[in-house]
Amino acid sequence: MNHDTRLREDVAPRGDPQRPVEAGGDAPGANDHPLPVASAVYAALDLGTNNCRLLIACPFQDSFRVVDSFSRIIRLGEGISTTGCISEAATERAVAALSICRDKIQSKKARRLRLIATEACRAASNAERFRDRVASETGIQLEVIDRETEAALAVLGCLPLVDPRGRGAILFDIGGGSTELVRIERDPDARGEKPRTKAWMSIPLGVVTLAERFGGRDVTRQSYAQMVEAVAQHVAPFAAEHGGELGEMHLLGTSGTVTTLAGVHLNLARYDRRRIDGIWINDADITLTIDRLLGMSYRERAENNCISVERADLVLAGCAILDAIRQAFPLPRLRVADRGLREGMLIEMMREDGVLPA
Numbered sequence: 001m002n003h004d005t006r007l008r009e010d011v012a013p014r015g016d017p018q019r020p021v022e023a024g025g026d027a028p029g030a031n032d033h034p035l036p037v038a039s040a041v042y043a044a045l046d047l048g049t050n051n052c053r054l055l056i057a058c059p060f061q062d063s064f065r066v067v068d069s070f071s072r073i074i075r076l077g078e079g080i081s082t083t084g085c086i087s088e089a090a091t092e093r094a095v096a097a098l099s100i101c102r103d104k105i106q107s108k109k110a111r112r113l114r115l116i117a118t119e120a121c122r123a124a125s126n127a128e129r130f131r132d133r134v135a136s137e138t139g140i141q142l143e144v145i146d147r148e149t150e151a152a153l154a155v156l157g158c159l160p161l162v163d164p165r166g167r168g169a170i171l172f173d174i175g176g177g178s179t180e181l182v183r184i185e186r187d188p189d190a191r192g193e194k195p196r197t198k199a200w201m202s203i204p205l206g207v208v209t210l211a212e213r214f215g216g217r218d219v220t221r222q223s224y225a226q227m228v229e230a231v232a233q234h235v236a237p238f239a240a241e242h243g244g245e246l247g248e249m250h251l252l253g254t255s256g257t258v259t260t261l262a263g264v265h266l267n268l269a270r271y272d273r274r275r276i277d278g279i280w281i282n283d284a285d286i287t288l289t290i291d292r293l294l295g296m297s298y299r300e301r302a303e304n305n306c307i308s309v310e311r312a313d314l315v316l317a318g319c320a321i322l323d324a325i326r327q328a329f330p331l332p333r334l335r336v337a338d339r340g341l342r343e344g345m346l347i348e349m350m351r352e353d354g355v356l357p358a
Helices: 088-107 119-123 127-138 147-161 207-214 221-242 256-265 283-294 298-303 315-328 341-352
Strands: 042-047 051-060 063-073 112-117 168-174 179-185 196-203 249-254 280-282 333-337
Touching: 042 088, 042 341, 051 088, 051 341, 063 088, 063 341, 088 127, 112 119, 112 341, 119 127, 147 168, 147 179, 147 196, 147 249, 147 333, 147 341, 168 256, 168 315, 179 221, 196 221, 207 221, 207 315, 221 315, 249 256, 249 315, 256 280, 256 283, 256 315, 256 333, 280 283, 283 315, 283 333
Parallel strands: 042 112, 168 249, 249 333
Antiparallel strands: 042 051, 051 063, 168 179, 179 196, 280 333
16 A cells, blocks of 8 residues: 655644744754654544544554544535535635644654545545645645555554454445445454455445435435435445355444444433444444434434534435445444544554554
């Protein structure tokens, strides 16, 4: 896979692109002798079609310790399905969010960075101009990854949540502009072996593109069924080839859709990652929760603290993608992951540096 993981990164302050500042924010010359990699601070940024997310961490024992994070819904891909371009408003939202990310990277003196962009920057005709503007105004040089790399990073970030007693999982990552599906499994004759990727696919539908196509604000059961069918057509060939022998397997979902669904299922007063990451939900409870969401008005969804106005017009599109996956892979349990690409990037960089075991 092609990727860029550098020990040092030039990150310029907004409005002064001619005078780059090191990611650590030190005075000139202070980074001539950077910290040993084992004690370095790592930063992973994921600029998606819907969200901008940053995770900053240090190696700790056989994993890592998070020292700072950031997440904001920016809807970078808003309108791309009809115009083919990243809009000016979306660009402004992205630059504002990325400026905060830059400041956090500087304040934590992160020296090992990976800063990726996904489907919106793969699809938009003006993506190069958008990235040039981001670099000019924030100093952040975005790396546009392909769908295979995106799937691989999601697997790496979520692998600890595969049931150690089972055979494997059908992992899915529902994004804003695309959805990745991965079959991961272990050799039943090799005790203690970690699951490996057997097959993967990516479809050009996510919560933003699906909601724009069918409507996300006022969703009827008929329009919801149409969304499910649209996704099912993309999933069917993969399921036909890789959907057999599902015994002792489970679904493993990483996305705002499944974490939101879990929060609604638990009737949380507000979202709590500690109660969501790793939770198991059985198939019947998923059906009941989706049915409950379908019975809500847009206003009721917006007033739910686990959904909020930011996701109120997207959550049912995400549920439709989930339902298409459930139909193709009828498994009794879903494990919810509030983790994914950023964790995968951190693990990959730390393994490359030898501070985490391979």
